[in-house]
Amino acid sequence: MLRPSALNSRIYSSLAAILACQLICSQALAQGPVAIPEDGRVTETEAIPRSPMPERPAGNLGGLVKPQPKAMKPAEVYRHLLKSSAMVYTKQNEEGYAGTGTAWLVDRERKLFVTNEHVVADVAKAMLFFPKYEDGYLVADPEKYMMYESVPAEVLDEDGDYDLALLQAKSIPSDFVDLTVAKRPIWPGEEVFTVAGRPSGSHGMWVFGEGSVRQVSRGPLANGSITHVMESDIPINQGNSGAAVVDEQGQVVAVAEGFRTKARGTSLFIAARAVREYLDLVLPLVDPADADAMVTAGARHVEQGRIQKGLELFADVLGQDPQRVDALAERGWAFLQQNDLDSAEQDFLDSLKLNPTVPLAHQGLGDIYGLRGETDKAIDSYTSAIRNEPTAGFLYNSRGVEYYKNDYNLALADFSRAIKLDPTDGQFYVNRGLAHRELGDLTKSIADLQIAVKRAPLDDDFHNELGISLFQAERYSEAAESFFRATKLDDQNAIYFQNLADSFYRLKKYDAALTALDKSVKIDGESAYAFYIAGRCFQALDKMESAASMLLKSVELDSEDADAHQALGEVMQSLGHSDRAQVAFRKAANLNGEQYVAASDAPAGNQRVARKPVGGNHPLKGAWSLNQRVNGVLVKAVTAIDGQGNYLTEFYSTDVNGNDEVTRERGTITVDGRYIVIDADGQDAMRHQMQLQGEKLFIKYSDVNQWLVWRKQN
The missing domain is CATH 2.40.10.120 (Thrombin, subunit H)
Incomplete structure (x- = not known):
């Protein structure tokens, strides 16, 4: 009997960084009858595969x-x-x-x-x-x-x-x-x-x-x-x-x-x-009459959280028959729910020695290896489970979660298979939406996440993830709506209010942003980014003293945030504190020389660099590779950028006869704040949005309106 994996079925991210979010269980249902939400949307609960039920005894x-x-x-x-x-x-x-x-x-x-x-x-x-x-x-x-x-x-x-x-x-x-x-x-x-x-x-x-x-x-x-x-x-x-x-x-x-x-x-x-x-379904399991009923009852107890009771039933069965395969696999699953990975692994391995085709055992091993960070072994185990249970969408989803750690394209393929097998599970759409987002295709990411919130309108995390993709697509009004729904479903999640505030800030609704930030900080007063947004809002409202207070708190909580130091410098300069402003500008430039300079005579609010060449040890210097579909066509390319900003890009393709072709492009690259200017020889210069995140360079090419991801090569 397989289980939809609860241990690694989700991928989470936040607006400022990818974060692990908790699943919050509602307490309202314990108080009485449940009311349907006003919009009337509901989600059909996933049918969980069950072992065959024992034949019902005759009689009343x-x-x-x-x-x-x-x-x-x-x-x-x-x-x-x-x-x-x-x-x-x-x-x-x-x-x-x-x-x-x-x-x-x-x-x-x-x-x-x-x-x-x-x-x-x-x-x-x-x-x-x-x-x-x-x-x-x-x-x-x-x-x-x-x-x-x-x-x-x-x-x-x-x-x-x-x-x-x-x-x-x-x-x-x-x-x-x-x-x-x-x-x-x-x-x-x-x-x-x-x-x-x-x-x-x-x-x-x-x-x-x-x-x-x-x-x-x-x-x-x-x-x-x-x-x-x-x-x-x-x-x-x-x-x-x-x-x-x-x-x-x-x-x-x-x-x-x-x-x-x-x-x-x-x-x-x-x-x-x-x-x-x-x-x-349940009455025959109250006093299970035979080993089959005991295993089924035990599995149901574990599924519903009564793990110890399930373990007792499995122990009784295995005491009579130590080689009972299903009891071993189910007990392994029970140990896994208790986070006893070693005992669970042993039971799964023992069951596979007796029968190498038990899907639950392979699935359980995949969960264990995933929790231990052994990605390759987890993928192998999920693959074995899929071979024995090829119609279980959640197995493809679980393998996709492991692929997601290293290869978004392979993850995307598995999430798509999971959706094809079970289009009712909103989590599958969320995971595929996150893969699309990592690959720079925000249009498809938003489409998947919109389906997810329709499948599960009461899942606050789904609304938050949709908001993040809408935010990255600069659809700030729609993003604010999604974040607002998330806050209504979970009013104790500081990240949701922070994301809502960031959307309001981009919409220049500064008072609304500050209201959301007040709620965020009351829940979590240690978020540097929340204080940064508050500082920017006060700066925009020309309340410089308040802005300085917020930004000082932000850099106190996170001294490595170049944006916060830059904003602090601007505010200090507006307040006439030139020396303190220059300290902040220098710190911002040291942290992010690509975007900021420590110009002593730059006017307030204009410290962003215009057309700064790529040179020296700039993070764009080096070799970068691209492997992504653009409008349905796979694009493969490698580019090399030298210290002066000159680049050489090789595009790889296949002609109609199946022969490999290489097309080369040369030019120069300059950086303009959060934009990259690509000036190819013989062509007009093109200005695109960019984001540099570690070893990944995200560029939104204006001619195709799509984010592409370049990865740095060692």
């Missing part, structure tokens, strides 16, 4: 096969649900129980309850409160339940695809009965009923709700997953999540899940068909 599993009872009146339905429902609390932090929802009994013998996945997401334990009675009356006062003892429950399974979870209680009331999941179709117009433990907006507990079915169809739940959904006009709120919705016979026809924020009276419920699918 959780009350799925029961005689249909007679119709009940609403009050009778209510009392029926009270004997099957529990209020769920989950402990999110040390301060107390934060998450709340409702659960219902599906298997009385095994004390199994069903609730929403988002109610118990990322927790191993939950607390259940059952209805209490005093003198024959139902206790509905929430404060009284704080005096009653709760019942602990273990989270056995959670599945975001269905937004369902399975709990096992330590005990249940003696008069509790399990509910039957309806097997018949549910029709619009039918009356349906539910009971919630403690929904928000209500003063009491065990709140009754009734309404009618509006429609049943396949579509998005509030959490974005695509499954069988029932719509109803039953009003639900936080606290309803996970509650059973039943018909007049008391059979479960749906499970409460969420609501639409832009539609009146539209509540979303997981339809009975999806509930049956989920229970058929």
